[in-house]
Amino acid sequence: MSIAVDLATVWAFIIAFAVFVYVVMDGFDLGLGILFPLFPEKRDRDVIMNSVAPVWDGNETWLVLGGGGLMAAFPLAYAVLMPALYTPMIAMLLGLVFRGVAFEFRWRTTKARNKWDIAFFGGSLLATLAQGIALGAILQGVHVEGRHYAGGWWDWLTPFSILTGVSLVIGYALLGATWLVMKTEGELRDRAYHLSWIFLLAMLGAIGAVSIATPFLHVQYTHRWFAWPNVLLTAQVPISVAVITALLLRSLAKKLDYQPFFLALALFALSYAGLGISMYPYIVPQSITIWQAAAPENSQLFMLVGVAGLIPLILAYTAWAYWVFRGKVRPESGYH
C-alpha cells in the first residue's frame, strides 16, 4: 500500500498522533482510577492521586485537541461519528466530569472522601469503557446517508464493541500499574508489580481476541492484513508485540522499576499502529475516506502552521513539567 502525502494525510497523522498521545497520557491516569478499589488504604490512595495530580490536566487536554482537531480538519467525520457514538460519548464526558473533580474534591472533605474515591474509580472506569466501546463501534463501521449518520442510537452496542471496551480497561489498568511501579516504593510498589503481571497477561489475551475478531468484521481488514505482499509489512506488528512482551516480562521479573511502564506504552503503540493499518485511508470505516472528510485546504493549511510551531513547544514544556515532578512519590508528600 502506498501512502500519498497530501494535506489530508498529514492531518490524518496529526489527529492520530493527538489521539495516541491522549491514550498513553490519560491512559495511565485513568488506569490509576480503575485500580483504586485494589488499594483500599487511604494512605496508598493519597500517593496514587499525588503521583498524577500535577499532570493529569495536561494529559486530558490532548482529548480536547483530538476532538477539536477532528472537527476542524475533518468536519464531516466529526459530524457523522459523534451522533453515531452519542451514548458512549455522553457516558465518557460524564465519567470524566466525576473523576476530574475528584482530584480536587477528595482533599476538601473528610466525611465524603470515600464518595469521591468511588467517583474517581467509577468515572475512570466509565470513561475508559466508553472510549473502548467507541473504538470498537468505529471499527465495525457506521451507517451513513448523504452527510449524516443514519443508523439507530444503539448501533454502537455489539459483542465486538464490548470486547474492545473491556480490552481498553485492561490496557489502561496495565499502564496504571506499571506507572505505579515506576513512581512508588515499598509495599505499594510490590502490589503494583503483582498487578502488572496480572494485567499484562490479560492484555495479551485482549490483544489476541481483538486481533482475531477484527479481520472478520470486514473483508477490507482481512485483505489489508493477509494479502501478499502486505503481509510482509503487517507481520511486523505481531512480531514486534512478541518481542516487546518478552522484554516486558523480563523487566517485571528483574524488578527494573522504570522499564515496564515504557514497554507497556510500546505495546499500546503497536496495537494502535495495528488499528491504523486496518483503517487507513478510511476515517469512518467503509464509508468516508480522509479525503472526503477533509476540511477545505485553507483551513487545514491555516492550522498546520500552528501545529508545526506549537506542538514541539507544547511537548517541551509538558516534558519539563514531568521533569519537575520526577522521581518516586513518598507517602508523606501531599501537596494540597
Add this chain to the structure above:
Amino acid sequence: MFEGFDAVVLARAQFAFTMSFHIIFPAFSIGLASYLAVLEALWLWTGREVFINLFNYWLKIFAVAFGMGVVSGIVMSYQFGTNWSAFSDKVGPVIGPLMAYEVLTAFFLEAGFLGVMLFGLKRVGPRLHFLATLMVAIGTLISAFWILSANSWMQTPTGHTVNADGQFIAADWLKVIFNPSFPYRLVHMVLAAYLTTALVVGAVGAWHLLRDRHLAGARVMFSMAMWMATLVAPIQILAGDQHGLNTLEHQPVKIMAMEGHFQSHKDGAPLILFGLPNQQAARVDYAIEVPRLGSVILKHSPDAPMAGLDTVPRENWPPVAIAFWSFRIMVGMGLLMLALGLFSLLMRFQGKLYDSRLLHMFAVAMAPAGFIAVLAGWITTEVGRQPFTVYGLLRTVDSASPLAAPAVGSSLLAFIIVYFIVFAAGVIYLLRLMAAPPHPGEEGPSHETPIRSAGITPATQGARP
C-alpha cells in the same frame, strides 16, 4: 420519556444548561489567574509575607474552580459534535481552526504550567514559579481571545464564502478572526471576568473584616478588590455602551428585542425601563418608558428614528422577553457594581474603608453579582442571535444532529443530575475555603511538606523562598 418534545428545543436546552454551568468558571478563573499573578509579583517585589499568604489562600480556591472549568469545558468541546453535528459539518472549517488554536495556544499552556503553579514552588524556586503563574494567567486570556473570536464570528460573520457542500470556508482568516463585533466582545468579557473576581475577592475580604477588622490579609484583599470595582465598573459601562452601538450596527434585530421595540419609531424611540414583552400581540404590556431616551442612548440624538421588529419577518424574531429581561438584569448588576465602587471610594477618602460595616455588608451581598451579570449578558447575546446559529446565514433548526428527542432528553437529564451533584459539592468546598480567614503562614503549594492528609488541615510551615 421525552417523546412529545422537540429534539432541537431539547438540544438548545442542553447547550444553554451546560454552557451556563461552564461559563461561570472561566469568568472566575480568568480574573483569579491574573489576581494570583499580581499577588505573586507583589510578593517578589516587596517581600511582604501578606502577599504570599493571600496567594496561597486564593490558589486553593483557584484549583477547585479551575478543575470544574476544565471538566465542564471538555463537555462543551464535544457537544458541537453530539448535538449540533450539522453545524459542525457546515461551520467546522471556519470555527474549528479557531477552537483548535485555543487548545494549542491556551489550554495546553494553562494545563502544562498549572501543576508547577499549584505544587512546584519548592521544586523550581520563586522565579520559575512566578513564570508558571504568569503562563497560566496568560493562557486564560489567550483562551478568551480565541473563544470570543469564534463566538463573535457566529454573531457577525465576515471573511467567508460557502462551498458546494454548504460548508462555510474562510476566504480571509484575518477578517474571520477580527470580525466586526470581536474587539467589543473581548473587552466586555475580560472586564466582566475581572469584575466578577474582584467582587468575590471583595466579598471574602469584607466577610472577614466584619469579624476582625484588623486582619491584615482581609484588609489587603478588600482594598485591592474595591480599587478594581471603583476603576473597572465605570469602564465596563462605557465598554458595554460601545458594544451596544456595535450590535445596533450589525445585529439590529437583537437590539430591538433587548429594547422591546416591537414598533418602529419615526421620530425618537422611548427607553422602556420595565414591562412585560408580549411576543404574540407584538407589544410590551404595562410598559414604563422614558420618551426619546432610547434614541438618545443608541443614536445620541432625541429625534433619531428607530426601526422596530415590525420591519422584520416574524420567523426571524428572537424570543423577545428573554433578551429584554436578561439585558435588564445585566445592566442592573452593572449599576450596583458602580455604586459599590463609588461607595468604597467615598469611604476610602474618609479613612473608613476598613471600618464601614455597611460597606462590608454591601460588598458581601454583591459576591454573586458578577456571575449573575455574566450569565445574563451571555443569555442576552446568545438568545438575541436566535433563530440563527450563524447570524442571518444558518438557522438553529438546520444546525442540529439527526437525533430523536429521547436521546437528547435523556442526556440532558443526565447532565442536569451530574452537574447538580458536582456543582453543589464544588460550591460547598469553595465556600468552606473562603470561610476560613487568610492567616499568616498560609499553607503553600508545596510538594514536599506533609499536609492535607486529613482534608483541610493547615500546614505548620508556609512556603517561603
